[in-house]
Amino acid sequence: GAGVSQTPSNKVTEKGKYVELRCDPIxxxxxxxxxxxxxxxxxxxxxxxxxxxxxxxxxxxxxxxFAVRPEGSVSxxxxxxxxxxxxxxxxxxxxxxxxxxxxxxxxxxxRLLVL
Amino acid sequence: xxxxxxxxxxxxxxxxASLELGCNYSYGGTVNLFWYVQYPGxxxxxxxxxxxxxPLVKGIKGFEAEFIKSKxxxxxxxPSVQWSDTAEYFCAAFRGGSYIPTFGRGTxxxxxx
Numbered sequence: 001g002a003g004v005s006q007t008p009s010n011k012v013t014e015k016g017k018y019v020e021l022r023c024d025p026i027x028x029x030x031x032x033x034x035x036x037x038x039x040x041x042x043x044x045x046x047x048x049x050x051x052x053x054x055x056x057x058x059x060x061x062x063x064x065x066f067a068v069r070p071e072g073s074v075s076x077x078x079x080x081x082x083x084x085x086x087x088x089x090x091x092x093x094x095x096x097x098x099x100x101x102x103x104x105x106x107x108x109x110x111r112l113l114v115l
Numbered sequence: 116x117x118x119x120x121x122x123x124x125x126x127x128x129x130x131x132a133s134l135e136l137g138c139n140y141s142y143g144g145t146v147n148l149f150w151y152v153q154y155p156g157x158x159x160x161x162x163x164x165x166x167x168x169x170p171l172v173k174g175i176k177g178f179e180a181e182f183i184k185s186k187x188x189x190x191x192x193x194p195s196v197q198w199s200d201t202a203e204y205f206c207a208a209f210r211g212g213s214y215i216p217t218f219g220r221g222t223x224x225x226x227x228x
Contacts, residue, residue, distance in 0.1 A: 040221075042218030042220045045216070048214055055214065104216075106158045106159040
């Protein structure tokens, strides 16, 4: 595809359940970012991958959140024991990764609702 | 910690009015600045960015922004808005050498035809 894709577009789950959110970056982009956006707020950084490794995971709120990118392309954000406060739009972005602070290309997001 | 402030949370204008959206950042060192836009039902996309050089930056769709270092500001402007400019606008800042941006909370712009 031409852009960043994310699945599912919407996810409704119950408190305490486990969820996985998927991001498919633009082909050839080595850098991948996950953000969380709550209602009325801007994107909040969660984790940044350069290739297969997590270069910076300082934004993950706690150990219930985990992300992987095993082959340096698709990434999965995993949330264990979901809480109502996890409800938000989860955004993924990718970039070429050649240098810092370059333009990031965003996906449409996954809207997560925890009941 | 660095923060980015967007003081106008909601702006309502009529077509042809001029627009200025405020953005202030807190970091005092080298900083690079971006404006992103999210049209209804669409992804976040880049509007313009400032890295160095001319502090007046031109972006897409007639938007521009001015970097004023002494005021820690990067305000977005457009001389005459259109109904199609209705969107959420986000300012973002990178500290020098960092890969991680800090976003403001966004400004919702509604333009009445």
